[in-house]
Amino acid sequence: MIQLDEIQKRLLREVADLHKVPEGAYNIRSNSQSAGRQSTANIEITSKTDVSGLDIRIKPGTKNESVHIPVVMTQSGLKELVYNDFYIGEGADVVIVAGCGIDNCGPQDSEHDGIHRFYVGKNAHVRYVEKHYGSGSGRGKRILNPGTEVYQEEGSSVEMEMVQIKGVDDTERMTTAELAAGARLVVRERLMTHGEQRAVSTYVVTLNGEGASADVVSRSVARDLSFQKFDAKIIGNAACHGHTECDSIIMDQGRILAVPGLEANNVDAALVHEAAIGKIAGDQIIKLMTLGLTEAEAEEQIINGFLR
Amino acid sequence: MLELRNLSFNVSDESDNKEIIRDVSLVIPDRRLIVITGPNGGGKSTLARLIAGIEKPTSGAIIYQGEDITEMSVTDRARRGIAFAFQQPVRFKGIRVLDLIRIASGKTLSVADACEYLSSVGLCARDYIDREVNSSLSGGELKRIEIATVLARNARLAVFDEPEAGIDLWSFQNLVEVFQHMQRRIENGSILIISHQERILNIADEIVVLRSGRVAAHGPREEILPTLIGTASAVNPCRKLEEGGAAQ
Numbered sequence: 001m002i003q004l005d006e007i008q009k010r011l012l013r014e015v016a017d018l019h020k021v022p023e024g025a026y027n028i029r030s031n032s033q034s035a036g037r038q039s040t041a042n043i044e045i046t047s048k049t050d051v052s053g054l055d056i057r058i059k060p061g062t063k064n065e066s067v068h069i070p071v072v073m074t075q076s077g078l079k080e081l082v083y084n085d086f087y088i089g090e091g092a093d094v095v096i097v098a099g100c101g102i103d104n105c106g107p108q109d110s111e112h113d114g115i116h117r118f119y120v121g122k123n124a125h126v127r128y129v130e131k132h133y134g135s136g137s138g139r140g141k142r143i144l145n146p147g148t149e150v151y152q153e154e155g156s157s158v159e160m161e162m163v164q165i166k167g168v169d170d171t172e173r174m175t176t177a178e179l180a181a182g183a184r185l186v187v188r189e190r191l192m193t194h195g196e197q198r199a200v201s202t203y204v205v206t207l208n209g210e211g212a213s214a215d216v217v218s219r220s221v222a223r224d225l226s227f228q229k230f231d232a233k234i235i236g237n238a239a240c241h242g243h244t245e246c247d248s249i250i251m252d253q254g255r256i257l258a259v260p261g262l263e264a265n266n267v268d269a270a271l272v273h274e275a276a277i278g279k280i281a282g283d284q285i286i287k288l289m290t291l292g293l294t295e296a297e298a299e300e301q302i303i304n305g306f307l308r
Numbered sequence: 309m310l311e312l313r314n315l316s317f318n319v320s321d322e323s324d325n326k327e328i329i330r331d332v333s334l335v336i337p338d339r340r341l342i343v344i345t346g347p348n349g350g351g352k353s354t355l356a357r358l359i360a361g362i363e364k365p366t367s368g369a370i371i372y373q374g375e376d377i378t379e380m381s382v383t384d385r386a387r388r389g390i391a392f393a394f395q396q397p398v399r400f401k402g403i404r405v406l407d408l409i410r411i412a413s414g415k416t417l418s419v420a421d422a423c424e425y426l427s428s429v430g431l432c433a434r435d436y437i438d439r440e441v442n443s444s445l446s447g448g449e450l451k452r453i454e455i456a457t458v459l460a461r462n463a464r465l466a467v468f469d470e471p472e473a474g475i476d477l478w479s480f481q482n483l484v485e486v487f488q489h490m491q492r493r494i495e496n497g498s499i500l501i502i503s504h505q506e507r508i509l510n511i512a513d514e515i516v517v518l519r520s521g522r523v524a525a526h527g528p529r530e531e532i533l534p535t536l537i538g539t540a541s542a543v544n545p546c547r548k549l550e551e552g553g554a555a556q
Contacts, residue, residue: 219402247401286362287398289382290391291412291457301411305402305440 004028004035008072011101014133016070022097026068027054029082031075043067043094053083053115056096060089060121068097071114076106076140081113090121090153099131102142102168111143118148120183123155130160134167141169150177150185154209157184164199165192165307173201181209181238189218190307193226193254203232207240207269216244221303222254233261236269246275249306310336310359310465310498315368317354317521328354329365330521336465341491341499343509345541346518352502353395355518356469359500360392361385372465389497391463395470397454400441405453408441412460425456428489430482447474455486464497466490472505480507487511506542509533517541 004012008030016022025043028035032052039045042062046055056067069084086096104110120126134142150158164171177185185205193199205214214234222228234242246258260273280302288298317329329351336342344352357363359370361382369378377385386392400408409422423433429452439445441453451474458466471487472480484507490499491511501508509515515532517525525532536542 281398283394283396283398284400286382287394288411290360290362290386291408291461292383292386292414293411294383301403301407302400305400305404305407308402 004030004072005074007074007103008035011072011074011103011133011135012070014135015072015099015101015131016068016097022066022068024066024068025056029069029071031073031078032080040065045069048083048085051083052080053085055085055087057087058089058092058094060091062089062092062094064093066095066097070098071100071112073100073102073104073110073112076104076110076138077108079109079111081115083115083117085117086119086126088118088120088124088126088156091123092121093125095127095129097129099129099133100144100146101133102136102144104134104136104140104142105138106140107138108140109143110140111145113145113147115147116149118150118152118158120150120152120156120158122153124153125156126158128158128160130162132164132168132171134169136167142167143170144168145172146174148173148175150175152177152179152183152185154180155182156180157186159186160188162187162189163191165190166194168199169195169197171199171201173199175201175203177203177205177214179205179207179209179212179214179240182211183209184212185214185216187214187216189216189220191218191220191228192223192303192307193221193228194223195226196224197226198228199226200229201231202229203244204235205233205242206235206237207242208237209240210238211240212238213241214243218246219248219306220246220256221249221251221307222256223251225253227255227257229257229259231259231261232273233263234271234273235263235265236271237265239266239268240270242269242271244273246277248277249303250277250279309338309373310500311371312355312359313369313371315355315358315370316366317351317358317363318366328521329358331368332518332521332523334516334523334526336498336500338496338498339494340513341487341494341501341511342514342516343501343503343512344516344518345502345504345509345536346524347540350518351521352518353469356392356467356500356502359465359467360390362392386461389461389464391458391461391466393454393458393466393468393471395473395502397450398441399443399445399450403441404437405439405441406437408453408457409460412457413462417460422460425460426453428459429453429456429486430479431456448476448479451475451483452479455483459490466497466499468499468501468503470502472503472508480505484508484511504541504543506537506544509536509542
């Protein structure tokens with residue numbers, strides 16, 4: 001395994017909570033190179049031959065195993081496009097931790113565009129955690145454009161936790177999902193932008209089978225001069241349940257655009273969208289001040305809780 | 309000890325200048341439970357908010373433990389031991405009951421200690437400690453949690469603004485017991501409750517009647533309460549329940 005420097009280790013802690021080499025299957029990508037890889041008896045990680053990226057094959061029935069595939073970038077000016085495909089066998093139950101941390105101290109933009117495709121077998125269960133983080137004081141931007149495609153077979157369930165709290169200057173996130181009968185998708189997105197950052201998050205979830213369900217919830221905070229767009233669309237082609245929610249706090253001169261989209265193509269499709277955008281309520285701050293916090297401390301507590 | 313000296317509070321808009329509190333002078337001694345009552349719109353809640361620092365008086369002074377706190381922020385008053393329970397408890401997305409009680413106590417409270425505060429307001433701690441203080445909680449539950457945060461502050465002056473508002477009769481009876489329990493444990497602080505509920509007036513050491521922004525009467529309960537029975541300043545929650553004792 002390649003030796004990681006202190007900055008790379010810090011990025012790994014931020015995006016994957018990794019303090020040491022993880023147990024189970026993993027691939028650590030550092031500045032476009034593999035810094036370490038391990039397959040297990042049930043989870044095989046191989047490099048793609050045509051494009052940059054990985055094939056991750058999880059055997060049917062694999063239980064309680066995890067895959068970590070963090071990416072760290074510390075070289076200014078690096079730009080990469082990576083395809084990672086996950087094949088999750090029938091009845092498997094696994095945790096997949098991805099995430100990308102960029103530290104850019106230089107003048108040039110650093111960009112990681114990761115396309116993740118999930119082929120989830122019948123009755124399989126996946127918990128997917130993806131954290132994005134940027135640091136470094138260079139003028140070069142830290143750019144992340146993740147693409148996520150999810151194909152769920154009958155009875156499968158996928159829980160996705162997407163977090164981007166700090167330091168990413170520009171992000172365009174595109175998530176699509178297609179669900180067969182009885183499949184379930186739960187997405188929890190948490191996003192905070194500051195400075196002049198810009199973040200666009202788009203979801204298109206198609207519920208094709210009877211009893212399929214999706215619950216896509218985004219909580220976000222836009223501070224300073226930053227801008228966010230949350231565009232969530234659910235298409236119901238069968239008797240299904242779909243719910244999207246965008247709940248946002250704006251501060252300073254932050255701006256947020258929420259675009260609800262529901263398309264029901266079956267009379268038994270039940271689809272709901274909720275969206276709320278507003279500043280922190282004054283009485284929330286006052287309540288915490290009556291508990292002894294300063295105004296700034298109160299704001300911090302409210303935002304930390306909101307983005308928990 | 310809290311002293312209000314010639315306190316006035318006006319609200320003005322384009323056409324009007326309303327006097328909400330008019331030249332109120334009042335001394336709240338230590339080791340006392342004081343209830344401020346009076347008709348709706350008489351300025352009771354405003355007075356409580358002036359004491360907590362949420363509103364600033366137009367004129368007059370607020371002296372607390374010998375220090376002039378008139379210009380002091382809500383935070384600084386809280387740090388000096390003034391606690392305030394809102395009439396309409398505030399909801400927070402993502403902040404758990406445990407977080408709020410920890411913030412209130414000002415220290416890293418153990419879960420077991422936080423549970424003590426919840427139990428003392430009649431909530432089964434295990435069911436609530438990890439719940440978010442959001443709209444999934446009922447008005448009564450929020451109210452009890454609000455009171456638990458005040459208990460956790462270990463305040464020298466605890467101010468409750470209409471604690472009975474928005475809660476059901478069963479919870480109300482428990483609430484009176486919580487105040488009685490606090491009253492027995494007062495050492496060097498005092499409790500100030502804004503309420504026109506007869507049952508709360510019944511446990512007061514002193515009663516203040518605020519009418520049209522002025523102190524209309526102030527004295528020991530034995531002296532003031534008989535003059536209020538049957539008026540809007542001493543409301544009985546439910547005569548039927550009272551007679552049947554069903555709330556016991």
